[in-house]
Each structure stands twice: as C-alpha cells, then as structure tokens.
Amino acid sequence: MSTNDDKPKSSNTVWHHATVTRARRENLKNHKSAILWFTGLSGAGKSTLAHAVEEKLHQLKCSTYVLDGDNVRHGLCGDLGFSEDDRKENIRRVGNVSKLFLEAGVIVLTAFISPFRSDRKLVRNMVLHGDFLEIYCNTPIEICEERDIKGLYQKARKGEIKNFTGISSPYEHPEKPELVVSTGEVELNECVEQVLRLLQERGILNSIPTN
Amino acid sequence: MSTNDDKPKSSNTVWHHATVTRARRENLKNHKSAILWFTGLSGAGKSTLAHAVEEKLHQLKCSTYVLDGDNVRHGLCGDLGFSEDDRKENIRRVGNVSKLFLEAGVIVLTAFISPFRSDRKLVRNMVLHGDFLEIYCNTPIEICEERDIKGLYQKARKGEIKNFTGISSPYEHPEKPELVVSTGEVELNECVEQVLRLLQERGILNSIPTN
Numbered sequence: 300m301s302t303n304d305d306k307p308k309s310s311n312t313v314w315h316h317a318t319v320t321r322a323r324r325e326n327l328k329n330h331k332s333a334i335l336w337f338t339g340l341s342g343a344g345k346s347t348l349a350h351a352v353e354e355k356l357h358q359l360k361c362s363t364y365v366l367d368g369d370n371v372r373h374g375l376c377g378d379l380g381f382s383e384d385d386r387k388e389n390i391r392r393v394g395n396v397s398k399l400f401l402e403a404g405v406i407v408l409t410a411f412i413s414p415f416r417s418d419r420k421l422v423r424n425m426v427l428h429g430d431f432l433e434i435y436c437n438t439p440i441e442i443c444e445e446r447d448i449k450g451l452y453q454k455a456r457k458g459e460i461k462n463f464t465g466i467s468s469p470y471e472h473p474e475k476p477e478l479v480v481s482t483g484e485v486e487l488n489e490c491v492e493q494v495l496r497l498l499q500e501r502g503i504l505n506s507i508p509t510n
Numbered sequence: 511m512s513t514n515d516d517k518p519k520s521s522n523t524v525w526h527h528a529t530v531t532r533a534r535r536e537n538l539k540n541h542k543s544a545i546l547w548f549t550g551l552s553g554a555g556k557s558t559l560a561h562a563v564e565e566k567l568h569q570l571k572c573s574t575y576v577l578d579g580d581n582v583r584h585g586l587c588g589d590l591g592f593s594e595d596d597r598k599e600n601i602r603r604v605g606n607v608s609k610l611f612l613e614a615g616v617i618v619l620t621a622f623i624s625p626f627r628s629d630r631k632l633v634r635n636m637v638l639h640g641d642f643l644e645i646y647c648n649t650p651i652e653i654c655e656e657r658d659i660k661g662l663y664q665k666a667r668k669g670e671i672k673n674f675t676g677i678s679s680p681y682e683h684p685e686k687p688e689l690v691v692s693t694g695e696v697e698l699n700e701c702v703e704q705v706l707r708l709l710q711e712r713g714i715l716n717s718i719p720t721n
Contacts, residue, residue: 375606
C-alpha cells in the first residue's frame with residue numbers, strides 16, 4: 300500500500316482494457332490473419348494440404364496453426380463423441396477457438412470433415428466477411444475409399460462405424476466456397492500454390508511468395 | 511487423376527504430418543511460449559495485470575494473447591453457467607485452448623478466478639514442466655470488495671449472486687505458485703516488471719527488456 304495518504308488506495312488499479320489489438324498484431328507479423336477452413340470427406344487430403352500450406356507459410360515467416368482431430372479430439376473436445384449433437388458441438392468449439400486465433404493475428408487452418416452446411420455457416424457468421432475462407436477439398440468418394448488411409452471406409456462398409464460421412468451420413472458440399480481444390484487429381488504442390496494465390500488475392504499475404 | 515498409368519493414383523497423397531513444430535515457431539518468434547496463469551479473487555487485478563504485461567510483451571515484439579471472461583464466456587464457453595461443474599469445465603476448456611496457443615508458439619495469459627487447486631493442477635499437468643507459470647494476484651478480499659469494480663461483491667453480500675468466490679464459495683490460494691504479486695499494494699508498473707523478470711529467469715524472453 301502506498302504510504303502517501305493523499306493518494307487513493309487503488310491508484311494502481313485503473314481498469315485496463317486490451318490495448319493489443321488484432322490490427323497491431325497483424326502489423327507486427329506483417330500479414331493479416333484468417334481462418335482457412337478445409338472441408339471434405341475423410342481421406343480427401345484436408346490435413347495433408349493444411350499442413351503443407353502451413354509449412355509454406357511458416358517459411359514465409361507467417362504465424363500459423365493447424366487445428367485438426369489430432370490436437371482437438373483428445374483435449375478440448377475429449378468429452379465429445381460422434382453423435383450428430385456432439386459433432387455439431389465439436390465444430391462450434393473449433394469455430395470459437397479459430398476465432399480466438401484469428402484475433403491473436405494467426406492464420407489458422409482447420410481440417411475437419413465438417414459435413415453440414417449449417418455448421419460451416421455458423422462459423423462463417425462468427426467472424427467478419429473475408430475472415431473465413433472455405434476451402435473445399437473435392438476428392439471423389441471413390442478415391443477417398445480407395446486410399447482409405449485409416450481403414451475407416453472398410454469399417455463403415457461393414458457397419459462397424461455408424462454415421463460415417465459419405466457412406467451412412469451425408470456430406471453437404473459447399474455451395475459458394477472461396478476455393479475448390481481437386482485434391483484427388485492435382486499434385487499437392489499445385490494445391491498448395493492455389494491456396495497461397497487465394498491468400499494473396501484476399502490481401503492476407505503482403506507479397507508474392509517465391510518458390 | 512494422372513494420365514500416366516504407371517504412376518500410382520495417390521502419388522500426391524503421401525501422408526503429411528505436421529512439420530511446423532513448436533520449436534520452429536519459437537525460433538521464428540525469437541521467444542519461447544508459455545502459459546501465464548493469473549489467479550485470484552474477483553477484482554484482484556488479474557485482467558488488468560495480464561493486459562498490461564501483454565502490452566509490454568507486444569512492444570518487445572512477442573506473440574501474445576489474453577484469454578479472459580470477455581473473449582471466452584460468450585463464445586467457446588457460452589453454453590456454460592456458473593455451477594461448480596460448469597466452472598470446472600470452463601477451466602478445463604480454457605486450459606486446453608491455452609495448450610493449443612502454447613504449441614502455436616504464443617505467450618498466452620489467462621485471467622480467471624480459477625479458485626480451486628484441483629482445476630489449476632489439471633491445467634498444469636496438461637503441459638510440460640516449466641510451461642505453466644502460476645501467478646497469484648494476492649489482493650486481500652477487503653480491497654477487492656472496496657474496489658468492487660463490477661458491483662459483484664455488493665450483489666453477493668445481498669445474496670443475489672450465489673457461489674461467489676470469497677463470500678459464499680472458497681478461494682484456495684496457490685501453495686507453490688511461480689510468482690505472487692501483491693496487486694493490492696504494489697503499483698501496476700512494478701507488478702508488470704515482476705512478471706517480466708520471471709519470464710527472463712525462466713528463459714521465456716531472450717533479452718532483458720528495456721524501459
């Protein structure tokens with residue numbers, strides 16, 4: 300406590316609001332922040348593409364983070380299963396965390412099937428126009444099933460997994476995504492370039508990345 | 511699809527793990543990441559101190575983010591109330607989000623009363639030793655109540671708010687916090703310096719900040 304009796308006891312407790320704004324963070328990092336929302340079937344290449352884009356962005360000195368099942372399903376959403384309600388809540392939480400990263404000045408890349416338009420729209424509406432970039436990884440289900448990296452399609456066909464997107468639960472393809480990537484046909488490097496071009500067009504990146 | 515039949519159809523789908531690690535992010539940002547967990551009574555000055563520390567860190571070109579009721583209670587935890595279970599779940603989610611920011615290379619500062627040792631321990635145990643720095647904002651309840659910035663103590667005394675920490679619900683003070691700040695007695699600038707010294711001692715910051 301101050302020994303100066305003339306001084307109010309709480310002189311040191313002026314209420315401080317946040318002074319570090321998103322704009323100041325973006326200025327420091329020299330790029331804008333955004334949510335890159337990768338959506339598509341299981342095995343469509345969402346995580347692969349998201350991580351490959353992140354690698355390129357990191358090389359360009361951007362602040363990035365990928366949210367996917369690996370770092371969310373065991374932690375933040377560890378209490379959720381795969382019922383319709385739980386999947387909806389999973390996307391709601393991921394959307395809200397993405398918004399926090401957005402405010403923190405980070406380019407956040409999310410890789411979730413997120414099969415329902417209403418869920419993706421919910422996240423889109425959480426943020427300002429232009430902050431949410433929906434990227435549709437448009438790999439045909441035949442290719443996803445042929446790849447079957449995790450063996451999930453086989454299990455779904457046997458009925459061992461219920462409500463499996465594309466088999467026993469619908470995938471509602473985006474109607475107006477910011478970008479469609481033919482992840483089943485085009486080489487990964489070209490897919491990455493397509494995403495980076497989108498970020499340049501939208502003014503997220505300041506300069507043209509060099510290879 | 512490739513027209514070259516000799517080429518595997520999925521040649522472009524080598525499984526990519528995350529290549530951008532926490533260490534690479536920290537290297538880019540030129541500081542280590544950490545969770546600064548501010549705990550203390552309502553009105554103790556947690557948010558004020560967290561935001562003031564963030565301002566200083568931002569001036570030092572650090573990546574930072576403050577999580578507090580303002581940006582969490584209406585979004586990520588908008589479905590939670592103030593029952594014991596809900597408060598516990600609130601802290602669990604905030605802990606998990608803090609861990610994501612930690613991995614993203616950000617110095618994340620959290621400002622929640624977080625009155626229970628078990629909840630704070632839960633978060634501490636989510637991360638590696640040294641990643642979680644518990645900072646106890648040790649303002650006596652008499653001063654918090656005198657300040658009563660939000661008018662909550664008055665309402666709690668009238669019984670209009672139930673389970674109010676310090677009045678009708680316990681605050682379990684930290685037993686071995688990394689830092690105790692006398693936020694009721696010491697000027698804000700000095701409190702900020704104490705936190706920055708802690709970050710230097712722990713090797714989070716590379717160089718001594720200059721005023």
